[in-house]
Amino acid sequence: MGNRLFQEAREYVLNAEQIANGTLDGNKDDAITKAKNALVSAYANTTEAEKRQLRELQSTIDSIS
Template sequence: MGNRLFQEARQAVEVAKYANSKDLDGLVDKAKNAISSAYSNTTTAEQSQLAALQKELDQIHTQ
């Protein structure tokens, strides 16, 4: 089944990636919160993936 919080964080980033500009800030904030919530309950490999997702969010938000 996997880590539910990790899966939610990945899904939140995917939603933010395809959001229109009107909703982007709120969805990026939601995704960042999901990443933060998931981080402490993940394996080292998942933490590495969450860091990559965070970088993706940073790139989305600065475009």
């Protein structure tokens, strides 16, 4: 999948998840906000398959918020 916004959303969610579980230093609230913004941006420009994956990533963010 070459969608840059989709890839960035995945990276931001992974980053937020790592900060939330303590494997990466950073501000959890800022990381979650960045991940949510990236998910919104990516959602408008994705295929149905990517949208399904984005919904899973949103669930991940919801669980650590």
